[in-house]
Amino acid sequence: MAEIMYWEAIRRAHDEEMANDPLVICMGEDIAVAGGTYKATQGLYDKYGAERVIDTPISENGYTGLGIGASFLGVRPIIEIMSVNFAWLAMDQLFNSAAKVRYMSGGQLTAPVVVRSPGGTAHQLGAQHSARMEKIFMGIAGLRVVTPSSPKQAYGLLKSAVRCNDPVFINEHELMYNMKGEVADEEFFHPLEGSEITREGRDVTLFGYNISVHWCMQAADILANQFAIDAEVVDLYALAPLDRAGIAASVRKTHRAVIVEEAEPAVGVGAEVMAIINEECFFELDAAPQRVSAVHVPIPYNHALEKAAIPNANDVVMAVRKMLGK
Amino acid sequence: MNVADKKRLLREMLFARRFEERCYEAYVERKIGGFLHLYSGEEACAHGVLDAAKPGHDYVITSYRDHIHAIKCGADPRKVMAELYAKETGSSRGRGGSMHIFDVGHRFMGGYALVGGPFPLAAGIAKAIKMKGGDEICICFLGDAANNQGTFHESLNMARLWELPVLYVCENNLYGIGTRIDRSTAVIDQYKRVSGYNIPSAQEDGQDIEKVFKAAKKAVNHVRSGKGPYFLELMTYRYRGHSMSDSNAYRSKGEERMWSNRDPIIMLRDRLIEAGHISKADYKAMDNEILDEIEDDIIAFAESSPQPRVDELEKYTLAENDPWVYGGGR
Numbered sequence: 001m002a003e004i005m006y007w008e009a010i011r012r013a014h015d016e017e018m019a020n021d022p023l024v025i026c027m028g029e030d031i032a033v034a035g036g037t038y039k040a041t042q043g044l045y046d047k048y049g050a051e052r053v054i055d056t057p058i059s060e061n062g063y064t065g066l067g068i069g070a071s072f073l074g075v076r077p078i079i080e081i082m083s084v085n086f087a088w089l090a091m092d093q094l095f096n097s098a099a100k101v102r103y104m105s106g107g108q109l110t111a112p113v114v115v116r117s118p119g120g121t122a123h124q125l126g127a128q129h130s131a132r133m134e135k136i137f138m139g140i141a142g143l144r145v146v147t148p149s150s151p152k153q154a155y156g157l158l159k160s161a162v163r164c165n166d167p168v169f170i171n172e173h174e175l176m177y178n179m180k181g182e183v184a185d186e187e188f189f190h191p192l193e194g195s196e197i198t199r200e201g202r203d204v205t206l207f208g209y210n211i212s213v214h215w216c217m218q219a220a221d222i223l224a225n226q227f228a229i230d231a232e233v234v235d236l237y238a239l240a241p242l243d244r245a246g247i248a249a250s251v252r253k254t255h256r257a258v259i260v261e262e263a264e265p266a267v268g269v270g271a272e273v274m275a276i277i278n279e280e281c282f283f284e285l286d287a288a289p290q291r292v293s294a295v296h297v298p299i300p301y302n303h304a305l306e307k308a309a310i311p312n313a314n315d316v317v318m319a320v321r322k323m324l325g326k
Numbered sequence: 327m328n329v330a331d332k333k334r335l336l337r338e339m340l341f342a343r344r345f346e347e348r349c350y351e352a353y354v355e356r357k358i359g360g361f362l363h364l365y366s367g368e369e370a371c372a373h374g375v376l377d378a379a380k381p382g383h384d385y386v387i388t389s390y391r392d393h394i395h396a397i398k399c400g401a402d403p404r405k406v407m408a409e410l411y412a413k414e415t416g417s418s419r420g421r422g423g424s425m426h427i428f429d430v431g432h433r434f435m436g437g438y439a440l441v442g443g444p445f446p447l448a449a450g451i452a453k454a455i456k457m458k459g460g461d462e463i464c465i466c467f468l469g470d471a472a473n474n475q476g477t478f479h480e481s482l483n484m485a486r487l488w489e490l491p492v493l494y495v496c497e498n499n500l501y502g503i504g505t506r507i508d509r510s511t512a513v514i515d516q517y518k519r520v521s522g523y524n525i526p527s528a529q530e531d532g533q534d535i536e537k538v539f540k541a542a543k544k545a546v547n548h549v550r551s552g553k554g555p556y557f558l559e560l561m562t563y564r565y566r567g568h569s570m571s572d573s574n575a576y577r578s579k580g581e582e583r584m585w586s587n588r589d590p591i592i593m594l595r596d597r598l599i600e601a602g603h604i605s606k607a608d609y610k611a612m613d614n615e616i617l618d619e620i621e622d623d624i625i626a627f628a629e630s631s632p633q634p635r636v637d638e639l640e641k642y643t644l645a646e647n648d649p650w651v652y653g654g655g656r
Contacts, residue, residue, distance in 0.1 A: 023457065023458075025457075051456075051457065052457075054488075056484070057480070057483055057484060057487070059476075059480035059483065059484070061446070061476060061477060061480065062445075062446045062449075062476070062477055062480025062481055062483075062484060063446070063480075063484065064446070065443070065445070065446025065447055065449075065450065065477065065480075065481070066446045066447075066449045066450040066453060066481070066484055067450060068446075068447060068450055069387075069446060069447035069448060069449060069450020069451045069452075069453070069454070070450035070451065070453045070454040070457075071450070071454075072435060072447070072450070072451060072454070073385075073451060073454035073455070073458070074454065074458075075450075075453070075454045075457060092440060092443065092477075093443070093446060093447075096438075096439075096440045096443060097438065097440075097443060097447060101436065102642050102643070102644070102645070103421055103642045103643055104418060104421055104422040104423075104426040104428075104436075105418050105421075105422060105426065105428035105430065105436060105642075106416070106417070106418035106419030106420070106421050106422060106428070106642060107419070107641070107642040108418070108428045108429075108430040108431075109428060109430055109435065109436065110645060141643055142643050142644065144644070144651075156653075160650045160651070160653065160654065161650075163650040163654070164645070164648055164650040164651055165645035165648050165650075166644050166645050166648065166651075188653075189650065189653045189654035190653060191651065191652050191653040192650070192651045192652075193651055193652070
């Protein structure tokens with residue numbers, strides 16, 4: 001078991017999958033000769049060559065569509081979109097082609113592409129480089145959405161996504177590529193569905209995903225140490241489909257729920273999880289579920305304003321204390 | 327093109343025309359729902375190009391005006407009609423409709439309803455062909471208006487950059503929905519637009535199937551020989567509106583008459599009659615045979631086929647029982 005960085009975990013998954021199957025390719029802006037903005041494809045160009053490790057033009061919709069077309073014939077493209085903000089441009093091909101082709105062909109065609117892209121607010125990148133778009137992707141039938149919170153998940157989810165016959169969008173985070181964590185030396189495949197209890201607790205469930213899992217864990221420590229509140233943390237690494245059973249099971253145990261998301265609240269993960277709680281286990285609740293979300297603004301450049309727009313562990317602590325009257 | 331080929335193509339094109347016109351009737355009778363885009367008038371394009379290629383072997387992809395391309399690739403016309411009738415026996419099991427005919431077994435990779443959407447998909451199919459080392463090519467048929475989408479430019483750039491075996495066929499019918507090309511497009515001759523990507527191209531009369539065939543042969547040979555993409559523009563005309571919901575009021579009677587005088591089927595028929603290869607009676611008999619086949623075989627099949635089951639509504643959304651969803655089944 002080695003401790004490696006998030007980007008190294010992604011790079012390792014690429015490398016193993018490309019070695020395993022000559023039809024696995026990767027493509028994106030600056031991913032080949034330069035090795036990728038976040039080093040996720042470092043060294044692969046030298047190892048696998050220009051036919052399989054492809055620097056694309058800055059044509060997000062075009063190269064995403066090209067990858068989708070190649071996947072119709074069994075090629076397994078891993079497409080990196082440098083920033084999720086640019087993935088807006090590829091939505092036509094992702095939504096209209098990849099997500100729908102199985103259905104509208106009556107099961108004849110499938111688009112087993114993986115699209116990886118970092119979202120999230122990093123350091124003063126401004127409105128057009130700070131989007132959090134998972135809420136958009138998770139609403140599209142025919143598309144799987146996963147979002148790794150650790151190097152282990154980043155490795156195992158990409159491995160499974162490459163082999164799965166559905167199109168998978170992997171929502172990464174610009175601030176997480178240098179995060180360290182343990183990843184088993186042996187090959188493994190992480191499920192693309194489900195959720196993971198990251199910390200067991202009795203009093204309240206904190207639902208997080210990707211970076212917000214870490215805010216939840218920090219908050220749970222503060223709540224335990226300072227307020228004697230025993231919080232459970234559930235990692236929703238799969239956003240589409242969401243783990244209805246897992247969400248309900250935890251709420252049945254703690255009877256309280258706080259959903260923590262880096263994105264704006266409207267039409268988001270928090271809203272969806274609250275709806276699932278209402279539908280699955282409303283009468284188990286001892287308090288109305290709460291969400292901790294970003295402020296509904298384009299992300300500002302000014303650092304103080306940027307920080308104010310995004311939630312943090314303290315906001316989670318405050319939400320839980322208010323809910324429990326402590 | 328020998329006489330036997332010409333006679334076969336005359337029959338295929340006449341079949342295509344009768345098929346589409348029967349769709350029109352079925353639509354008016356509300357047997358067919360949604361949007362319906364008919365190919366009447368443009369038959370020589372698909373038939374000429376695909377006769378110069380290897381339908382069923384080469385990959386073909388197109389827009390929503392897709393019935394005839396699918397059939398020319400080898401799709402069973404009964405299944406195409408059943409798809410329009412939204413039946414379980416349809417080519418997409420009633421889930422696709424007129425705009426989404428697929429027959430992957432015959433390498434007809436689908437009809438797509440976003441204008442310009444197939445441009446990059448075709449380049450991707452060509453990329454896969456190249457990786458696998460086959461001698462197939464990908465042929466992408468789209469209308470002139472699709473060339474105003476960004477995907478046109480993005481895809482031509484990549485196709486040339488990576489020397490992909492893709493033939494783009496522009497069926498220039500002069501209208502993007504109801505807007506005439508000179509009102510929407512700064513450059514009227516579409517084949518000139520690809521010179522910016524250093525892609526060889528040609529423009530040909532899309533109503534004369536012999537000319538289409540000859541131009542397509544050159545294009546197909548170019549792409550199959552590994553020289554990269556090619557762009558073939560065919561000047562043509564659709565008789566019906568863009569779709570059935572189109573009043574078709576934007577075109578003059580004079581213009582329509584001018585094009586119907588250059589009908590691809592009539593032109594080929596008259597040539598064959600003049601050369602003494604068929605008689606008017608032969609043609610009439612062929613037409614009657616086609617009409618009977620459409621009514622007794624194709625429409626009857628579509629009419630009598632079952633509807634999809636409502637309890638299978640969610641089928642085909644995602645792969646079923648894919649072990650990798652669950653961690654590889656280990």
